[in-house]
Amino acid sequence: MKAELQPIIENIRGRFATETYTFGDEESLILKPDDVVAVFKALRDEFDFEMLTEQTAVDYWPEQKPRFHIVFRLRSLKHNLIIGMRVPLDGNAPIMPSLTSVYANANWFERELWDMFGIRFENHPDLRRLVMPADWVGHPLRKDYPLGYEEVQFTFNFDEIDLRKPYAQE
Amino acid sequence: MGLEQKLGNMGIVTMKLEDAVNWSRTNALWPMLFGLACCAIEMMAAQASNYDLSRFGMELMRASPRQSDLMIVAGRVSRKMAPVLRRLYDQMPDPKWVISMGDCASCGGVFNNYAIVQGVDEVVPVDVYVAGCPPRPEALIHGIITLNEKIKSEKLKDWK
Numbered sequence: 001m002k003a004e005l006q007p008i009i010e011n012i013r014g015r016f017a018t019e020t021y022t023f024g025d026e027e028s029l030i031l032k033p034d035d036v037v038a039v040f041k042a043l044r045d046e047f048d049f050e051m052l053t054e055q056t057a058v059d060y061w062p063e064q065k066p067r068f069h070i071v072f073r074l075r076s077l078k079h080n081l082i083i084g085m086r087v088p089l090d091g092n093a094p095i096m097p098s099l100t101s102v103y104a105n106a107n108w109f110e111r112e113l114w115d116m117f118g119i120r121f122e123n124h125p126d127l128r129r130l131v132m133p134a135d136w137v138g139h140p141l142r143k144d145y146p147l148g149y150e151e152v153q154f155t156f157n158f159d160e161i162d163l164r165k166p167y168a169q170e
Numbered sequence: 171m172g173l174e175q176k177l178g179n180m181g182i183v184t185m186k187l188e189d190a191v192n193w194s195r196t197n198a199l200w201p202m203l204f205g206l207a208c209c210a211i212e213m214m215a216a217q218a219s220n221y222d223l224s225r226f227g228m229e230l231m232r233a234s235p236r237q238s239d240l241m242i243v244a245g246r247v248s249r250k251m252a253p254v255l256r257r258l259y260d261q262m263p264d265p266k267w268v269i270s271m272g273d274c275a276s277c278g279g280v281f282n283n284y285a286i287v288q289g290v291d292e293v294v295p296v297d298v299y300v301a302g303c304p305p306r307p308e309a310l311i312h313g314i315i316t317l318n319e320k321i322k323s324e325k326l327k328d329w330k
Contacts, residue, residue: 132285133250140284148284153277166292168256 005081008047012039021086028084033096036087040074040102049074049083052099055109057117061143067091068119089119098124116141188326195239195265196318198227202238202262204255207245209272209304216307226314235261240317241294242310246274247287259294265329267321269313270296273303 005027012018012029016039019030031039043049054073061067066088073084089096098121099106110121111130118139121127129136138145153161201223205213217223217231232238235258247255259268270290273279276299278288287293297320300313 131250136249146284149282150278150288152282165289168291168293168295 002081004079005083008043008081008083011047012042015042026084028086030086030088033087033089037097037099037102039085040099043074043083044102047076048078049076049081051075051077052103052105052109053082055099055106055113057113057119057141059117059141059143061091064091068094068117070096070113070119094119095122096120097122100124115139118142188324189322192322192324196227196321199240199267199314199317200238201228201231201240201242202235202258203231203233204241204258205244206247206251207274209244209275212304212307212310213242213244213271216310221307221311223311223314226311226318228314235259236263238262239265240267240269242269242271243275243290243294243296244271246279246281247290247293248285249287252287252293255290256293267297267317268294269298269300269310269317271300271310271313272305273301276301279303 009020009027009029016035020027021030051074052072053075054071056071058069058071059067060069068089070087070089073082075082087096096119098110108130110124111127113119114127115129115131116139128134132140151161215221239262241259241262270276274281274286275290278286290296298313298317300310302309
């Protein structure tokens with residue numbers, strides 16, 4: 001991990017009492033949902049992390065507390081640094097403040113998280129589905145969502161499946 | 171007997187109406203640009219100068235469905251795109267044909283999941299299926315020639 005990152009992490013740890021999560025030689029901060037907007041504002045304004053490059057989620061089902069970890073990566077182009085954060089969320093009501101006030105590109109990241117995982121974001125200007133059709137039911141990337149495959153048509157079961165398949169009429 | 175013995179010096183050729191109309195339809199099929207995914211690259215390669223599609227009459231691919239009579243569905247169709255595909259098919263004037271190019275359009279291909287329509291024949295009626303992932307330009311040209319033969323064998327009483 002880069003040496004310049006260490007004082008930044010210490011600073012944030014001091015102000016917000018966050019924990020760190022170490023993987024390999026990288027450290028990322030673990031935040032609480034309420035601190036998120038303040039931490040990101042601090043990183044953007046004081047430490048020059050201008051760019052939010054990733055905002056995704058991981059589903060740790062069947063653990064319910066926490067079930068989701070929202071993973072962020074911020075990039076500082078001025079100092080050539082990358083910092084990662086995680087926000088653990090409960091499974092029953094995954095809700096978090098939105099980051100659109102701090103980083104504008106969080107808009108579509110959060111729409112995708114709503115679509116795929118069902119994670120709500122407060123104060124999001126336009127929270128609707130991004131990837132799936134607008135009337136889709138369910139959140140596909142959750143671990144308890146079915147794969148949704150159909151039976152493969154081989155030669156031995158060709159005719160049975162042929163009867164069931166919905167062919168388009170003119 | 172040769173044509174000259176029948177014609178003499180008159181310069182008139184007689185043929186059946188079916189043959190004349192079918193011949194003209196096959197030689198001027200205008201495809202609609204419907205490249206969705208990777209198969210579109212092979213469709214572009216077939217249209218380019220090495221494997222030329224212009225020699226079959228498909229000089230340009232019309233972007234507007236109102237001006238085309240062949241829809242080559244090239245690539246995987248997601249569930250979000252399926253109503254759009256159907257609407258564009260409905261906007262094409264008769265007579266129209268559909269070539270389903272590639273594995274994803276024919277049967278869902280490698281993607282057997284919730285997001286991809288398992289075969290575009292669930293959405294539009296297909297005339298010719300071209301297999302391959304992606305099909306080589308020669309395979310697409312073979313599909314087009316098969317479609318030409320199908321059109322040439324159409325009967326007058328089946329015309330829409």
